[in-house]
Every structure is written in structure tokens, then in C-alpha cells.
Amino acid sequence: AEETAGENKYRDRAQERRLVHNQPDVPPPSPPRKTRTADGPTPEVAPAPPVDPGKDENNIGNKMLKKMGWSEGSGLGAEGEGRSEPVTAAVYATGAGIGASKGKEVTGFTGANYADAAKEAARERYQAS
DSSP states (O other), X not given: OOOOXXXXXXXXXXXXXXXXXXXXXXXXXOOOOOOOOOOSOOOOOOOOOOOOTTTOTTXXXXXXXXXXXXXXXXXXXXXXXXXXXXXXXXXXXTTOOTTGGGOOOOSSOOSSSHHHHHHHHHHHHHHHO
């Protein structure tokens, strides 16, 4: 159990593993990454027209209602006096966020350009809070 300074040498276990498993000392270069280049504007794909939920046989809500005894054209509720037409969803342009229909007019600003108008609007919001 006595060790002298000459016997305590560093053993490169990683080098030994590389030799055992036939791996190179230096890893091979990774393949170059494919970069995406824009050749022009991205084509906008128009959304498919919405299917009428009352006539869509694959609609989960439609399936559930029919299992519970509802028939097309009758109203909802125990007496059939409720809503007979499905609730319609608003369709917005692709990429439009919530509140897109509530846009603020930017044509009537007093500044020299749009950046000035944006700064002014931000200042008004800050002072209002």
C-alpha cells in the first residue's frame, strides 16, 4: 500500500477506451448545417373553408349531440326550444392575433412618420397607467 511519487502516474482512461472501441483521437467534423434562405416572399396558403358543424359527421360535438337524442334542425334543451343553429366562429387572416378586428387607425397621426406615432401612443399608455 506504499506508493512513491514515481509510481503515481496519470492513466489516460479515455485514450484506452478509444483504442478498445476503435474511435479516432479527434472526432470527425460535423456535417454543415443547412441554412434556410429566403428567395422571395413566402406564399400565403388560404385556409380551407370551414365545414358547417351541423352537417359534419366527423365533428365530435355533433356525434355527442346525436347520441343524446338531438336531431338536425331541432333546438337544444329538453323541450327543443333552445339554439338550433351552431355558434359560428370568426375567421381571421393568417397570423392575426386576438383583437385583430379592433385595430387602431394609424393614418391620423401628427408626427412625421409611423415611429413617432408609435412612440406617442406608448407615451399615452404610460401616462394613463
